[in-house]
Amino acid sequence: MLFCLLLLAGAPASASDAPAEFSNPALAARYDVLLGELRCLVCQNQTLKDSHAELAQDLRDEVKRLLEKGDSDAAIRDYLVARYGDFVLYSPPLKESTWLLWLGPFVLLALAVMVVVMMSRRRAPPPAPLDDTERARLAQALAERREHP
Amino acid sequence: MKKMPLRFGVPLLLFGALVVFLAIGLQRDPRLVPSPLIGKPAPQFSLGTLSAPNKPMQREDLLGQPYLLNVWASWCAQCREEHPLLVELGKAGKVKLVGLNYHDELEAGREWLAQRGDPYGLTLFDPEGKLGLDLGVYGVPETFVIDAKGVIRYKHIGPLSSEVLNREIMPLLASPEPRAQ
Numbered sequence: 001m002l003f004c005l006l007l008l009a010g011a012p013a014s015a016s017d018a019p020a021e022f023s024n025p026a027l028a029a030r031y032d033v034l035l036g037e038l039r040c041l042v043c044q045n046q047t048l049k050d051s052h053a054e055l056a057q058d059l060r061d062e063v064k065r066l067l068e069k070g071d072s073d074a075a076i077r078d079y080l081v082a083r084y085g086d087f088v089l090y091s092p093p094l095k096e097s098t099w100l101l102w103l104g105p106f107v108l109l110a111l112a113v114m115v116v117v118m119m120s121r122r123r124a125p126p127p128a129p130l131d132d133t134e135r136a137r138l139a140q141a142l143a144e145r146r147e148h149p
Numbered sequence: 150m151k152k153m154p155l156r157f158g159v160p161l162l163l164f165g166a167l168v169v170f171l172a173i174g175l176q177r178d179p180r181l182v183p184s185p186l187i188g189k190p191a192p193q194f195s196l197g198t199l200s201a202p203n204k205p206m207q208r209e210d211l212l213g214q215p216y217l218l219n220v221w222a223s224w225c226a227q228c229r230e231e232h233p234l235l236v237e238l239g240k241a242g243k244v245k246l247v248g249l250n251y252h253d254e255l256e257a258g259r260e261w262l263a264q265r266g267d268p269y270g271l272t273l274f275d276p277e278g279k280l281g282l283d284l285g286v287y288g289v290p291e292t293f294v295i296d297a298k299g300v301i302r303y304k305h306i307g308p309l310s311s312e313v314l315n316r317e318i319m320p321l322l323a324s325p326e327p328r329a330q
Contacts, residue, residue, distance in 0.1 A: 041182060041287035054252070055287050058278050083285035085185040 020064050027067050034063055034073060038080060039088050047090065184285055184304045191218075191299050192283035199250055199258050199272040206273065208299060215302075215322050216245035218293040219269070219309075220281065222253045223261040225289040231308035232265050238314070239268025244322055248272030251281045251289055294321045 022028040032049070038059070040051035048056050048063070059080070066076045080088045092098050130138065195205040219235060221228040239246055248269035250258040253276060262272070275281055284293065294303040302321050305313055 058282060062282060082185060083283060084287065085182055085285070087182045 020060065022064075022068075030073060031064060031067055034067075034076060035060060037077075037090050038063070039090055041084055041088065181306055182287075184301075186285055186301045187304060189301055191293075191295050191301050192280065194273070194275075194280040194283070196273045196275055196280060199248075199255065199262070199274050202255055202274050206271070211247060211295070212299050213297055214245050215294065215296045216247050217318065217322065218247050218249055218295055220249045220251050220284070220286050220289050220291045220293075222251045222289050223257040224253065227308045228290045229265070231290055231310075232268075234309055234311060234314065235268045236266040237268075239266075244319075246270060249280060249284075250274050250276075251286060252276065252278045292318070294318055296321075 020028070020031060022031065035049035036047050038048045040046050040048050040053055040056040040059070042053040042055045043051045046053075046056070048059050062080075063076055066079060071079070077089065086092050086098075092101065094102050191208060193208050195207055197203055197205050217238075221232075235246065238244055246269045248262075248271070250272050253274075255274065255276075258272070258274065262269075273280065278286070284291075288306060290308055292305040292309055293301055296302050303317060305317070309318075
């Protein structure tokens with residue numbers, strides 16, 4: 001954060017915040033969505049849409065240029081990933097190095113369910129019904145109690 | 150002592166594992182993003198140099214010998230920090246050094262080098278950050294090792310230290326073959 005502020009202080013103020021103008025409203029909408037999905041690598045917890053860093057402005061201009069050139073959203077994402085890595089995407093792709101990230105929570109959930117099931121199984125079974133002798137003893141004990149309360 | 154019951158031991162172990170993972174996570178610097186460009190050919194460019202801004206150079210002009218590509222700017226404070234090391238390296242003359250003046254002004258860049266010494270055989274002038282973008286530069290200084298065939302072998306983000314230089318970079322420049330990672 002501090003780093004971002006420092007950068008801001010050093011950057012010419014005019015560089016950021018110039019709103020992009022598109023002649024085609026469909027492009028503007030796609031631009032808006034794309035910027036929300038892409039990370040500014042200088043201020044890492046901000047999207048390209050939010051960040052005022054100079055790099056973010058460069059990348060916004062680049063996204064605009066590619067959109068106007070007619071590139072698809074996927075092509076633009078690939079273009080940035082090829083240069084900055086998967087980290088530039090807020091939603092990382094599912095692949096070998098990220099399967100733990102994506103599937104880990106489900107694995108943990110499955111483990112938790114297994115533990116709960118095992119614990120409930122292990123609980124002592126309900127007591128067996130009384131047999132005849134036990135019932136007789138119970139009746140006797142209750143009778144005794146009634147006589148001598 | 151009584152053996153610790155499972156119902157305490159298991160959560161304790163899980164907690165321990167969590168602590169280890171979080172501790173490792175905290176030690177890592179989130180600013181150091183691995184570059185997807187390692188092992189890929191350096192991007193094409195056509196840029197002038199600080200000394201001859203109107204005479205564009207291409208990627209092919211730099212092939213034939215491994216070189217260190219150092220991305221810097223006159224407005225970059227950390228570049229000042231690493232610069233003496235580069236000047237020293239330039240004096241030793243063993244390494245081909247190429248500068249990339251990133252998002253800067255011609256006069257400011259020239260003056261910066263005049264004041265601090267110019268270790269670079271040549272400095273590419275990239276005022277719009279075009280090559281910077283293709284190289285995935287997001288914080289100056291950054292330093293790339295590019296081999297004789299123009300393949301990016303290594304990237305360092307942030308100011309160079311003599312430790313990084315000796316341990317990581319010099320071995321790469323010495324051996325033209327790709328190092329097993």
